[in-house]
Amino acid sequence: MKYVYLISCLVCVFVPFSDGEWMMRNEANFASAFKEREHEMHKVFDSPLIHDLIEKERSYPLTAETLMTEERFAMKVLEDSDTIYSQLEGEVLARCLADIGTYLGNLSDGASYAWQMRTSGGSFGRLATIAYTWRLEYPGIYELCIDTKKKHPEAPFETIYCTEHLPLDDNIFVSKGRCLPASCTDEDLYIIFNTIFAVIGLEFWIGSFYTCIRDVPWEWDAIFVACLLGVFGLIVALGTFYDIAYRRRRLCAASTSIELQTKTPKSEEKNDDVESNEKLDANGGSDVPMKHQSKQQLYMTSEEETELETNQTETKVQTPRPSVGRLETLISSCSAIYTADKILSAKKSASSLACLNGIRVLSMFWIIWGHCNNFIIYQRLDNLKYLVEDVVNRYWFNSTLFASYSVDTFFVLSGLLVTYLTLKELQARNGKMNWPLYYIHRFWRLTPAYMMTIAFFTSLKVHIGTGADKVEIAGYESEPCREYWWTNLLYINNLYPFPGILGGCAGWSWYLANDMQFFIISPLFILLLFHRKTSKVGVVSVWLVCLASCIVTAFLTGYYGVPLGKSITYYNDRLAELEPDGSNSDIIYGKPYCRIQSYMVGMFVGYMLYRHFHMKKINMHWMTCTVSWFFAIGIMYTLLYALHPTGGREEPLPQWFSAVWGGVCRTLWSMGVAWVAFACCTGRGGLINSFLSWSFWTPMARLTYGAYLLHPIIIFGFLRTKKILFHWTYPEMVMFTCGSVVLSYIAALLLSIFIEGPTMGLEKAILRKKK
Structure with a gap:
């Protein structure tokens, strides 16, 4: 039976637990990244140990009697509960230990809430099947787990969804979703379950650790960044209100006044436009001095430079606008409408760099x-x-x-x-x-x-x-x-x-x-x-x-x-x-x-x-x-x-x-x-x-x-x-x-x-x- 436990714990996928550096390392060579991943998986599944386990697995049909299911695991824990409790005596995890014991006991008795917890966890398949797919993880159903107390008010505790990482060697792990009592911390689960694995004979599971999904406390830096974003949001909201309520109306009235004062006959206006367009066409839309630009337009990033080239033609024929002060320039730039209009404009231009x-x-x-x-x-x-x-x-x-x-x-x-x-x-x-x-x-x-x-x-x-x-x-x-x-x-x-x-x-x-x-x-x-x-x-x-x-x-x-x-x-x-x-x-x-x-x-x-x-x-x-x-x-x-x-x-x-x-x-x-x-x-x-x-x-x-x-x-x-x-x-x-x-x-x-x-x-x- 001990060998059956070994088979059941290895009927899973072996996942290298990321050290956080792979993203930076493999961006440099996508081809190498994919081939490295293939090499890692072949190294695991082509090993003599895995081949031996797959061969021996064939003599154990997948039945309730041979699989280490959650139910059988609960039964084994209850059978050895005295030994387990004696080894955990003195540890500061009484609440978590009591809740886990209650859950396993109720699962063995067929309690409805316990079965919902068990169903929401991940399940392993045959090792031979996994060797053909290299499936990396066995997640459960997150929503089903956290909804346990709501669906079953009689449940004695709140629940939390965790991922159980089971070790194969120093840096290769098996991952599986589990639904557990919310009173347990990651450290509690590490101590309790590794003690259980040692007592009931699951040596290969010793060293397992848990990462549970819970709210992350807000540190000072997160609060500061959130407040800073809020300040920028408030500034943009005020700028947008000013733009809608005052600036656009004033510019519209001023433009109308300027047009009335400088109005020319339509035929004359048409000739001027034709002459301007001919000049642009002759120069490819880019052979005009840039004296009309402000200083800050001269030192642009690539995106701004492309935008400048694209919009040069439009700038040359714009209707004169009334001058604005520094404060109005700042407030206008804070308007969401003003900024979005500039960015989303897709007018066709004669730019040679379009x-x-x-x-x-x-x-x-x-x-x-x-x-x-x-x-x-x-x-x-x-x-x-x-x-x-x-x-x-x-x-x-x-x-x-x-x-x-x-x-x-x-x-x-x-x-x-x-x-x-x-x-x-x-x-x-x-x-x-x-x-x-x-x-x-x-x-x-x-x-x-x-x-x-x-x-x-x-x-x-x-x-x-x-x-x-x-x-x-x-x-x-x-x-x-x-x-x-x-x-x-x-x-x-x-x-x-x-x-x-x-x-x-x-x-x-x-x-x-x-x-x-x-x-x-x-x-x-x-x-x-x-x-x-x-x-x-x-x-x-x-x-x-x-x-x-x-x-x-x-x-x-x-x-x-x-x-x-x-x-x-x-x-x-x-x-x-x-x-x-x-x-x-x-x-x-x-x-x-x-x-x-x-x-x-x-x-x-x-x-x-x-x-x-x-x-x-x-x-x-x-x-x-x-x-x-x-x-x-x-x-x-x-x-x-x-x-x-x-x-x-x-x-x-x-x-x-x-x-x-x-x-x-x-x-x-x-x-x-x-x-x-x-x-x-x-x-x-x-x-x-x-x-x-x-x-x-x-x-x-x-x-x-x-x-x-x-x-x-x-x-x-x-x-x-x-x-x-x-x-x-x-x-x-x-x-x-x-x-x-x-x-x-x-x-x-x-x-x-x-x-x-x-x-x-x-x-x-x-x-x-x-x-």
């Missing part, structure tokens, strides 16, 4: 799709074996496995826009620029929303939703933020602590640190590119930095033996020997000296666009253009799909090839993206440009920054509070991703209205000139 909106938004969709698939392999999935052995090995799934190239697309766009618009402004101002304001605006534009996201991630997310995983893992993930939040504020979280894990606090924020660091050094290259005497030096400098980044990346890839493609076997143990994070250390993916190559490619294309529109138009033979399109599409296709066979190779590819590929792959991808951007901006994109310049992308492009900040929180908020298992199918994943996209952009809109609007309004009010 295609960048489509590239930006589609890349964000790709990132969210990749994260949804990558994150779910460590969450509540009931067909993991099908996903990592079947779906992952399909040819077209490589676009998901190598979705990290989408981040290089963002670097290209960022370098392109910073270079192009800064050069354009330098020309309009005869080479003069307020460089302190250049940096101040960038920092102020990004940081408030960024810091509020981290504050929410650290303090408030644990109070939203209900789930056993959320409380435990969220607490672990909050620790780096509590200790190193200041590195995010200074945008050095990809460098300190060194080498560290990817991103440190809020792992996906590594991108923001890199982008800010590249922005800080960008004037060194832009000034060289602007002056005619040094422009060639500037171009050479850009490509030298790009080449140096490729060499450094190739060296680090080779030195640390980083595997290529879907392979998970490192060529040496140098990375595992790093302190203190070992193989979790980020030595390549998030480091600026390895990622600047894409930004440099973007800077070069930005310079070429500036020359095309503001110096000398770049002519290109149609054959050259066609070959460039084939090269760009071909190289990007190759980077996505050439490594498809690496997952099934018994022998890894040569280490030198892995190093070279790792060094140049991101530059090659960036060159492909750069050509698409250049061709579409200069009228060589055809239908592709028409699609990418579609006005539908315009408002979404303005929200991309917020969507990037918030989408991991939304994905994890769903997965870690999900009370049933997720079944991977293409329709399920498409719906999950679409839902994540929609919610991410809605959250980004709220972030813009409540945080970015007031903070940007404050900057405008401070920096605007008096009239």
Whole structure:
């Protein structure tokens, strides 16, 4: 019978209990993450112990007499109750112990409330069946558990839903839902049940621990963040009321008065409009000095720069508006209606850079799709074996496995826009620029929303939703933020602590640190590119930095033996020997000296666009253009799909090839993206440009920054509070991703209205000139 108990306790799935670092570690290589997961599961189910248990399991039919059901467990506990109580004597858990004893006794007697508790718990199946599915968890029915007292007033106690983690070895556990008395703490359950397991002979269950879903107490930091959000909400509410009750009416009356005073005959007005439109068409919508812009418009982030280019035409023909004071500028920016109107406007413009909106938004969709698939392999999935052995090995799934190239697309766009618009402004101002304001605006534009996201991630997310995983893992993930939040504020979280894990606090924020660091050094290259005497030096400098980044990346890839493609076997143990994070250390993916190559490619294309529109138009033979399109599409296709066979190779590819590929792959991808951007901006994109310049992308492009900040929180908020298992199918994943996209952009809109609007309004009010 003892062996039957062993079989029954192992008829389950073995789940590596997350240490909280996998999200940061595996974002760097989605393909490696999926193959690592497959390797972990094979290691468990291909072991001699499991094979032996499965063979012996066949001689024990699944009947009430041979399974360690909850009822039989209760009977065994009651039989040995004297021994159990004697061993627990003196422990400060009398209430919990009494309630558990009452529950087990009533379950044995067939009490209705006890059977509801038992039914709401998870149930194991055969080990052989689980070996074919790799089902990770056996959750019960949360609502059925917590509703016990309501449905059965005679129940002697309130109930709480818990997850029982049963150990197989040091870091592999079995997980199962259980409904238990609410009087028990996690520590009480650990002591009581491990004592019971030892007494009744379930040695393999000794070491089990419990995580129960209960309300998390509000700490001072959570209260502070909630109050801060409330203050911003109040400010926006007051700003919106002012906008509706006073500002819009005053502007409407003033505009009417101005139109009556400056009214011209219709024929004259029509001729002026035609002349204006002809001028715009002749210059591609971008060859007009930017003297009409305010200072704060000169130092924008990528999202703002795209918005500026998209709306330039509209700005030129607007009806004059009455001047407003600093206070009214601030109050207006706090209006939800005012901010939403600016963001959601999708008016068609003559901007030559409108295609960048489509590239930006589609890349964000790709990132969210990749994260949804990558994150779910460590969450509540009931067909993991099908996903990592079947779906992952399909040819077209490589676009998901190598979705990290989408981040290089963002670097290209960022370098392109910073270079192009800064050069354009330098020309309009005869080479003069307020460089302190250049940096101040960038920092102020990004940081408030960024810091509020981290504050929410650290303090408030644990109070939203209900789930056993959320409380435990969220607490672990909050620790780096509590200790190193200041590195995010200074945008050095990809460098300190060194080498560290990817991103440190809020792992996906590594991108923001890199982008800010590249922005800080960008004037060194832009000034060289602007002056005619040094422009060639500037171009050479850009490509030298790009080449140096490729060499450094190739060296680090080779030195640390980083595997290529879907392979998970490192060529040496140098990375595992790093302190203190070992193989979790980020030595390549998030480091600026390895990622600047894409930004440099973007800077070069930005310079070429500036020359095309503001110096000398770049002519290109149609054959050259066609070959460039084939090269760009071909190289990007190759980077996505050439490594498809690496997952099934018994022998890894040569280490030198892995190093070279790792060094140049991101530059090659960036060159492909750069050509698409250049061709579409200069009228060589055809239908592709028409699609990418579609006005539908315009408002979404303005929200991309917020969507990037918030989408991991939304994905994890769903997965870690999900009370049933997720079944991977293409329709399920498409719906999950679409839902994540929609919610991410809605959250980004709220972030813009409540945080970015007031903070940007404050900057405008401070920096605007008096009239």
